[in-house]
Amino acid sequence: MPEALTVRRLSLAFSGLRAVDDLSFEVCEGSVCGLIGPNGAGKTTILNCLTRIATPDAGAVSVFGEDLLARPVHALAGLGVMRTFQNLELFSELTALDNVAMGCAAGHRAGWAAELLGLPAARRAREIAYARAEETLAALGLQAVGDRVVADLPFGTQKSVELARALVARPRLLMMDEPAAGMNTAESAALGRAIRDLARERGMTILLVEHDMGLVMSACDRIVVVVQGRRIAEGTPQEIRADRQVIEAYLGQAAA
Numbered sequence: 001m002p003e004a005l006t007v008r009r010l011s012l013a014f015s016g017l018r019a020v021d022d023l024s025f026e027v028c029e030g031s032v033c034g035l036i037g038p039n040g041a042g043k044t045t046i047l048n049c050l051t052r053i054a055t056p057d058a059g060a061v062s063v064f065g066e067d068l069l070a071r072p073v074h075a076l077a078g079l080g081v082m083r084t085f086q087n088l089e090l091f092s093e094l095t096a097l098d099n100v101a102m103g104c105a106a107g108h109r110a111g112w113a114a115e116l117l118g119l120p121a122a123r124r125a126r127e128i129a130y131a132r133a134e135e136t137l138a139a140l141g142l143q144a145v146g147d148r149v150v151a152d153l154p155f156g157t158q159k160s161v162e163l164a165r166a167l168v169a170r171p172r173l174l175m176m177d178e179p180a181a182g183m184n185t186a187e188s189a190a191l192g193r194a195i196r197d198l199a200r201e202r203g204m205t206i207l208l209v210e211h212d213m214g215l216v217m218s219a220c221d222r223i224v225v226v227v228q229g230r231r232i233a234e235g236t237p238q239e240i241r242a243d244r245q246v247i248e249a250y251l252g253q254a255a256a
């Protein structure tokens with residue numbers, strides 16, 4: 001499979017602290033890649049570099065053959081790149097359906113002027129956005145919560161709504177930052193199945209940052225392990241589970 005994401009010699013320091021240190025890895029199209037490591041290893045900073053929230057000091061990133069760092073932040077959606085956040089970035093006073101519909105690119109296509117004037121094109125775009133939002137919620141088993149205000153939902157369900165909002169834009173590359181945090185075992189297992197299905201059935205490429213090792217080991221095709229911003233191992237879940245350095249640096253404590 002061709003590479004969906006290629007990271008080459010990426011580095012970023014915060015006042016001397018090397019949060020990302022000469023990091024290279026690649027993710028094949030249609031696969032699920034886990035990015036794991038202890039607290040403070042640099043995982044979120046890596047995602048921030050890959051989504052243009054942070055600017056690396058050095059290195060190159062290409063997404064589907066395009067030089068990502070040469071693109072403005074607002075061009076990421078056009079490249080098919082979406083991200084979910086460790087701390088929820090939902091509008092908590094709006095319903096789940098409203099939040100998901102907002103993630104739909106089709107909803108913005110009519111433009112703000114048409115929206116303000118209530119033109120038919122804007123109404124049509126809105127209808128498409130809401131129909132897709134309903135479909136996406138249903139695909140994640142969330143149809144029952146569409147009309148609920150997000151603030152009233154359990155945290156694990158809010159995380160799934162955030163995933164739905166990313167999926168409604170139909171990304172080709174989805175980066176997820178700790179999607180299972182706050183989920184119970186059943187929710188996390190369902191999330192693992194959903195992630196696998198997205199890759200297998202829709203050909204989506206997924207980069208998964210997660211501490212839930214059950215989810216990582218069951219959902220990922222390959223795993224990259226970072227410690228202090230550096231890659232210490234890369235391989236299949238079986239290889240990573242058996243890697244002495246990974247066990248010493250991370251899995252020992254993750255399993256504890």
Ligand SMILES: Nc1ncnc2c1ncn2[C@@H]1O[C@H](COP(=O)(O)OP(=O)(O)OP(=O)(O)O)[C@@H](O)[C@H]1O
Nearest residue numbers: 014017019037038039040041042043044045046086
């Ligand atoms: N904006 C910032 N300014 C200064 N230091 C930062 C900043 N963001 C992150 N760091 C530091 O960079 C290092 C990597 O942090 P990061 O949040 O990327 O780790 P992480 O692997 O995502 O951790 P966790 O698993 O706890 O979420 C940490 O030492 C952190 O304190």
